Amino acid sequence: xxxxxxxxxxxxxxxxxxxxxxxxxxxxxxxxxxxxxxxxxxxxxxxxxxxxxxxxxxxxxxxxxxxxxxxxxxxxxxxxxxxxxxxxxxxxxxxxxxxxxxxxxxxxxxxxxxxxxxxxxxxxxxxxxxxxxxxxxxxxxxxxxxxxxxxxxxxxxxxxxxxxxxxxxxxxxxxxxxxxxxxxxxxxxxxxxxxxxxxxxxxxxxxxxxxxxxxxxxxxxxxxxxxxxxxxxxxxxxxxxxxxxxxxxxxxxxxxxxxxxxxxxxxxxxxxxxxxxxxxxxxxxxxxxxxxxxxxxxxxxxxxxxxxxxxxxxxxxxxxxxxxxxxxxxxxxxxxxxxxxxxxxxxxxxxxxxxxxxxxxxxxxxxxxxxxxxx
Amino acid sequence: xxxxxxxxxxxxxxxxxxxxxxxxxxxxxxxxxxxxxxxxxxxxxxxxxxxxxxxxxxxxxxxxxxxxxxxxxxxxxxxxxxxxxxxxxxxxxxxxxxxxxxxxxxxxxxxxxxxxxxxxxxxxxxxxxxxxxxxxxxxxxxxxxxxxxxxxxxxxxxxxxxxxxxxxxxxxxxxxxxxxxxxxxxxxxxxxxxxxxxxxxxxxxxxxxxxxxxxxxxxxxxxxxxxxxxxxxxxxxxxxxxxxxxxxxxxxxxxxxxxxxxxxxxxxxxxxxxxxxxxxxxxxxxxxxxxxxxxxxxxxxxxxxxxxxxxxxxxxxxxxxxxxxxxxxxxxxxxxxxxxxxxxxxxxxxxxxxxxxxxxxxxxxxxxxxxxxxxxxxxxxxxxx
Numbered sequence: 021x022x023x024x025x026x027x028x029x030x031x032x033x034x035x036x037x038x039x040x041x042x043x044x045x046x047x048x049x050x051x052x053x054x055x056x057x058x059x060x061x062x063x064x065x066x067x068x069x070x071x072x073x074x075x076x077x078x079x080x081x082x083x084x085x086x087x088x089x090x091x092x093x094x095x096x097x098x099x100x101x102x103x104x105x106x107x108x109x110x111x112x113x114x115x116x117x118x119x120x121x122x123x124x125x126x127x128x129x130x131x132x133x134x135x136x137x138x139x140x141x142x143x144x145x146x147x148x149x150x151x152x153x154x155x156x157x158x159x160x161x162x163x164x165x166x167x168x169x170x171x172x173x174x175x176x177x178x179x180x181x182x183x184x185x186x187x188x189x190x191x192x193x194x195x196x197x198x199x200x201x202x203x204x205x206x207x208x209x210x211x212x213x214x215x216x217x218x219x220x221x222x223x224x225x226x227x228x229x230x231x232x233x234x235x236x237x238x239x240x241x242x243x244x245x246x247x248x249x250x251x252x253x254x255x256x257x258x259x260x261x262x263x264x265x266x267x268x269x270x271x272x273x274x275x276x277x278x279x280x281x282x283x284x285x286x287x288x289x290x291x292x293x294x295x296x297x298x299x300x301x302x303x304x305x306x307x308x309x310x311x312x313x314x315x316x317x318x319x320x321x322x323x324x325x326x327x328x329x330x331x332x333x334x335x336x337x338x339x340x341x342x343x344x345x346x347x348x349x350x351x352x353x354x355x356x357x358x359x360x361x362x363x364x365x366x367x368x369x370x371x372x373x374x375x376x377x378x379x380x381x382x383x384x385x386x387x388x389x390x391x392x393x394x395x
Numbered sequence: 396x397x398x399x400x401x402x403x404x405x406x407x408x409x410x411x412x413x414x415x416x417x418x419x420x421x422x423x424x425x426x427x428x429x430x431x432x433x434x435x436x437x438x439x440x441x442x443x444x445x446x447x448x449x450x451x452x453x454x455x456x457x458x459x460x461x462x463x464x465x466x467x468x469x470x471x472x473x474x475x476x477x478x479x480x481x482x483x484x485x486x487x488x489x490x491x492x493x494x495x496x497x498x499x500x501x502x503x504x505x506x507x508x509x510x511x512x513x514x515x516x517x518x519x520x521x522x523x524x525x526x527x528x529x530x531x532x533x534x535x536x537x538x539x540x541x542x543x544x545x546x547x548x549x550x551x552x553x554x555x556x557x558x559x560x561x562x563x564x565x566x567x568x569x570x571x572x573x574x575x576x577x578x579x580x581x582x583x584x585x586x587x588x589x590x591x592x593x594x595x596x597x598x599x600x601x602x603x604x605x606x607x608x609x610x611x612x613x614x615x616x617x618x619x620x621x622x623x624x625x626x627x628x629x630x631x632x633x634x635x636x637x638x639x640x641x642x643x644x645x646x647x648x649x650x651x652x653x654x655x656x657x658x659x660x661x662x663x664x665x666x667x668x669x670x671x672x673x674x675x676x677x678x679x680x681x682x683x684x685x686x687x688x689x690x691x692x693x694x695x696x697x698x699x700x701x702x703x704x705x706x707x708x709x710x711x712x713x714x715x716x717x718x719x720x721x722x723x724x725x726x727x728x729x730x731x732x733x734x735x736x737x738x739x740x741x742x743x744x745x746x747x748x749x750x751x752x753x754x755x756x757x758x759x760x761x762x763x764x765x766x767x768x769x770x771x772x773x774x775x776x777x778x779x780x
Contacts, residue, residue: 022692023699278775293779298771305770306709310682310689317688332684339685342678390684391677 022316024091031088032095034072036102042068043105045365052106053222059180060224061106063136069107070136078117078257083130085117090257090319094264098312101268102275104365104372106223108139111176114261116140119185119254125204125241129183141181142254143172143228150381152187152251153197157230159188166190166240168203168211168233176379178226179216182207185254186230191245202247204239205230221371256322256329258380259337263315266340266376270308270347273369277301277351284356297354304343304350311336311343331393338386341377348373402472406479413448415441419484424745428490431520433567449488450519456494459502464515470698492561493517493524497570497588500639504586504627513588525591527557527571527613528636534559534758535765537572538580538633542615544573544587551575551587551625553595553618559759563598563611566591570639576630586632589620605751606736606744641704643760644711672727679724686717705773712766715756722750 024032042048042065052060069075078093079085086092093114100109112133119142120126132138144152157170168188178184184205192199205212211233214226242250278301281292291297318336321329348370352359359366377383418441422428427438429446437443449455452466457473459465468476498517501510516522533539542555553573563569568590576583591598595618600608627635667673693710696702725746726733733750735741757763771777 022688022695023701278777282776282778290778292777295768298775298777299764299767301775301777302709302767302770303712305775306713309709310685310713313689313692314685316692332688335681335684335688338678338681342681387674387677387681390680391673394680394684 022313022320024095028092028095031092032099035074035096035099038068038072039099039103039105043100043103043107045104045368049104049106049222049368058216058224059177060218060222061108061177061180065105066107066139067136069109070134074109075113075136076130076134078114079130079134080121083121083126084134085130089323090260091316091323093257093261094315094319097261097264098268098271101265101270101372101376102272104221104269104272104368108141108177108180110258110261110265111142112138112140112181115142115254115258116183116185118257119202119241119250120204121253123241123250124238125183129204132182138183139177139181140183140185141175141178141226142185142187142258143175143178144187144251144255144380145174146170146172148173150378150385152200152248152255154194155187155189155200156194157186157188159190159201159203159235161190162234165234165236166201166203168205168230168235170230172228172230173225174378175226175228177224178228179214179224184212184228185241186228187247187251190247197248199245200247200251201244202241202250203235204241205233205235209233209235219375221368221375223372223375255380256333259386260315260318260322260333262376262379263311263318263333263336263340266337266344266373267308267312267315269369269373269376270304270311270340270344273344273347273351273366273373274301274304274308276366276369277347277354280355291354300350300354304347307343307346311340314339331390334386334389334393337381338383338390341383341386344373345377345383399471399475403475403479406476407482409452410479410483410485413445414480414483414485415445417441418445418486418488420486421484422486424742427486429486429488429520430523430562430565431489431491432523432565433521434565435520435523445486446488446520453518455489455491455520456498456518459498459514459518463502463510464518489520491517491520491524492526493522496526496639496643497524499642500570500586500635501626503638504635506623508623509588509626522567523562523565525560525563525566525569525611525613527560527563527569529559530556531558535762537636538584540572540574540584542571542573544575544585544620546575546629547619550622551585551620553587553589553615553620555615557613557615558601558610560598560611560613561609563591563613564600569596569613570626572632572636575632581633583630584632584636585629586626586635587620588624588626589618593618593620595619603751604754605748607748607752640761641707644707644766667728672724676724676728679720682717683721686713689713703774705769708761708766708769709774711760712757712763712770715753716763718756719753722753726750 048062048065052062073086074096076085077088081087120129129138146156159166159168186203186205188201188203189199190201211231213229216224216226219225281297284291315336318329318332321332351366352370355366358364417439429442431446453461453464454466454476457466457468457476461467494517498514501513528537530540530542544551544553568588571587572584573587574583575585595616598611598613601610601612602608667676729746733746736744736747
């Protein structure tokens with residue numbers, strides 16, 4: 021059964037009306053962008069989301085959260101995408117929480133996340149493309165713990181995070197899944213240099229340089245040399261969440277464009293009367309429905325613990341990436357000149373889509389994974 | 396739940412006892428489909444027996460009321476039956492336009508007498524139906540049809556021509572759209588059923604680019620049709636037609652899934668040693684698996700009565716475009732092997748003929764452009780659409 025339950029519909033409705041009120045482009049994205057906020061998001065909103073239980077949505081009930089699943093997470097993510105709401109929800113409440121579930125580090129950080137006071141980030145990429153197996157950042161055993169050296173980039177909210185989950189190599193060589201270890205590195209660790217970078221969509225993602233950063237053994241998340249497993253879980257949650265956000269971006273951009281088609285006149289007609297635009301809009305509508313169904317399917321399989329969740333989460337991220345790219349490109353094109361102005365919101369959707377597509381692997385990466393897994 | 400468990404166990408043992416082993420093997424081609432009807436040449440005794448026992452039990456149409464020859468099963472029981480059939484690899488016992496198209500329309504618009512007369516024989520595969528919608532001057536613009544039915548008191552007198560009447564040369568009866576009034580384009584259409592053996596009906600196949608000929612031209616020359624074979628109200632046949640087209644589109648969109656899994660595709664392609672093709676196949680797999688998720692969701696929405704009435708158009712459009720793409724990839728991967736039209740190893744030119752056949756997917760049942768127009772108008776509510 022792929023239809024939502026009543027509880028899930030209520031959660032979606034609640035999130036939709038909350039973000040349509042508090043998470044708007046004007047109140048959040050433009051405000052933080054135009055005031056040059058170093059975080060790129062508002063802590064006030066993060067606190068409000070905590071009051072609604074959203075920050076602890078994926079945290080198990082016995083650890084103080086709502087104990088909800090990937091399906092609920094996608095419902096929230098789609099609304100975040102629709103409003104382009106900047107928040108640490110994806111990286112903290114979904115990705116970091118997934119990695120930290122059932123660990124000692126989880127006990128340490130979950131209360132702050134539930135309270136909307138803690139922000140977490142994950143550091144995986146070391147080059148311009150997402151290649152988890154290629155991780156080379158070195159973690160050498162040193163005394164009672166480890167010494168980390170290397171670089172990371174595209175660490176979303178890295179400069180705002182209280183804790184950064186760093187994927188490092190404790191054994192093996194780049195290209196191998198075995199030999200990776202995940203460390204929970206506090207932001208103030210000595211030897212950790214954080215460069216706060218503003219991305220095209222005004223969001224913030226850090227470049228990290230680690231120079232002999234000394235980490236206690238208890239900072240290991242999961243098991244030494246077997247970090248690929250929590251990383252894999254975290255990445256599945258991340259790409260499914262990002263896919264849902266992309267669906268929201270596509271839906272938001274296409275709603276804005278449809279409104280425009282119904283009011284803009286050219287050549288003495290509403291431009292929405294032109295068949296060529298109608299057909300493109302109708303094609304896009306179907307593609308968005310399909311991307312949403314794929315994302316919900318991935319979430320459903322994740323929630324069931326079905327082994328097909330792996331491939332379906334790649335399908336969802338790739339499909340949502342392609343569809344969302346189409347939606348924002350059609351959006352800007354159909355708006356014409358006004359769509360090129362900073363004053364109009366449609367361009368903000370285009371910029372967000374580009375960043376989200378790259379986050380946790382772009383269309384090419386995920387399509388390649390689908391090709392490998394289904395061959 | 397206990398009842399359903401019992402139903403499952405009983406269904407399993409009934410299928411075990413009644414489904415012939417030959418009918419538990421995959422169909423090799425479209426030719427293996429069982430169509431039934433007065434003159435159907437069964438490929439085997441097993442094929443005939445399978446259709447007959449399933450028809451007698453009403454399980455060719457498990458969710459139709461038992462009073463009309465159906466199985467009278469609940470949605471949950473129907474699902475169990477399908478699962479158990481799938482588990483043993485049972486073939487579809489009957490392929491039938493009567494089941495997929497006319498039946499639902501009769502259930503909704505037919506008189507009690509019509510339901511009792513026509514539905515059981517559809518369920519049992521006794522009468523093979525064809526569809527008389529398109530005309531040479533009215534394909535996707537169906538409302539422009541000209542075939543005329545004059546009211547002659549106790550009967551209609553039908554004159555005109557239909558085209559793209561699938562399997563009309565093999566059909567026993569036709570469900571047909573005719574013009575009973577010229578006052579309005581949509582308003583003057585009526586929905587008639589009649590026997591293809593009626594005097595004045597003639598039909599001839601149209602050879603297609605694939606070398607196959609499922610389609611025909613059909614001519615009506617002073618055909619007398621009794622008035623009790625009118626479905627719904629006179630001049631209101633458009634409602635029946637639209638309802639039936641919705642079912643046809645659901646059926647066609649499902650075809651996109653027939654060989655839909657990426658794995659099936661990969662197997663049919665064999666080794667791919669071209670990086671660009673491999674990338675295209677990977678991107679196709681993404682689309683195909685995403686569409687499969689959508690299909691599942693769409694079917695659940697339909698069952699729950701939550702699907703927008705225009706959604707079959709979106710599904711038909713997406714599913715058929717996907718199917719065309721699939722066969723382009725199969726041709727690309729097959730190289731010169733896939734070009735063999737007649738040879739031992741090509742199984743009668745399966746690859747090129749299927750590739751050509753799929754090109755009709757986005758034309759038949761309303762072109763892709765017509766489907767997009769419907770979505771633009773009814774879902775997106777764009778002006779003047």
